[in-house]
Amino acid sequence: MPAYVVGHKIPDSDSIASAIALSYLKTSIGEPTVPARLGELSPETLFLLERFGFEQPELKTSYAGEEIYIVDHSDKVQGPDDIDEATILGIIDHHKLGDITTSTPLEIWVRPVGCTNTIIKMMYDFHNVAIPKEIAGLMMGAILSDTVIFKSPTCTTADIKCVEALADIAGIEDYKAFGMEMFTVKSAVLGTPIRDLVLRDFKDFNMGGKKVGIGQLEVLDLSIFDAMKDDLQADIATLKAEGERHSVMLLLTDIMKEGSEVLVVSDDNDLTLNAYGKATTDGKVWLDGVLSRKKQVVPPLQDSLA
Ligand code: MG
Numbered sequence: 001m002p003a004y005v006v007g008h009k010i011p012d013s014d015s016i017a018s019a020i021a022l023s024y025l026k027t028s029i030g031e032p033t034v035p036a037r038l039g040e041l042s043p044e045t046l047f048l049l050e051r052f053g054f055e056q057p058e059l060k061t062s063y064a065g066e067e068i069y070i071v072d073h074s075d076k077v078q079g080p081d082d083i084d085e086a087t088i089l090g091i092i093d094h095h096k097l098g099d100i101t102t103s104t105p106l107e108i109w110v111r112p113v114g115c116t117n118t119i120i121k122m123m124y125d126f127h128n129v130a131i132p133k134e135i136a137g138l139m140m141g142a143i144l145s146d147t148v149i150f151k152s153p154t155c156t157t158a159d160i161k162c163v164e165a166l167a168d169i170a171g172i173e174d175y176k177a178f179g180m181e182m183f184t185v186k187s188a189v190l191g192t193p194i195r196d197l198v199l200r201d202f203k204d205f206n207m208g209g210k211k212v213g214i215g216q217l218e219v220l221d222l223s224i225f226d227a228m229k230d231d232l233q234a235d236i237a238t239l240k241a242e243g244e245r246h247s248v249m250l251l252l253t254d255i256m257k258e259g260s261e262v263l264v265v266s267d268d269n270d271l272t273l274n275a276y277g278k279a280t281t282d283g284k285v286w287l288d289g290v291l292s293r294k295k296q297v298v299p300p301l302q303d304s305l306a
């Protein structure tokens, strides 16, 4: 039976590209492995798959009795619900270390870089396996997405070098233009149901025993949200109640102005004041320079709620 590679719930381009790229690598070195996904894909990820000629990985939510590689997360709440009944062969990730544990030895590649695919590129190099052109394109797209075309503070020299090498393999001459094309697809939010937007890139966290949900929408121009902000705000309040969450935040990130307007609903009125030194006005606050949920939003919030 093949092993599976699976990324986090509400899969993003990194989770999907990681599943495809790692499956190919593992299979190449004699471990039959197939990519899988925990949910529906975003327009950005569908764009990448179509561009480089891939089918969507198998939708699979239960892994009891299976062998799996976990990519792009190590927090239990973000992985398969029955992960405790699976055998975890490895974790490849670029987030804070989460709470997934195992009862058997495993392979771990965790690095503080901008994207899981940067680590997977290192794994290809380690095993001396050539990356096929199409997989290189997919990996490059994932790194440009996760690093917001190198603007995110999570971006490292390793990420930039990887994109240059992968673009070369994929035959993409102007990778920044490719990145802009991808973010244009990502910015097409008009006409999408409000709940779909709120959940498009949404993660739950356990912070000091409190369930906190944080969504993020990255666009080229924040004004696209002007007419829908009230609806987004109302919907995150509903989502908070439905999931018995302590707080829900939605980051509306402007990748050109390089900052995020954050919509907030919380049991704690001083949530953003305590975490970021800025209070909300009408449930909103602008955080200048904030592009990264994992590096700039989660850690201060985690500290203030601990
Ligand atoms: Mg991810």
Ligand code: MG
Residues within 6 Å of the ligand: 014, 015, 072, 094, 114, 115, 116, 146
């Ligand atoms: Mg990632």
Ligand code: MG
Residues within 6 Å of the ligand: 012, 145, 146, 201
């Ligand atoms: Mg992201």
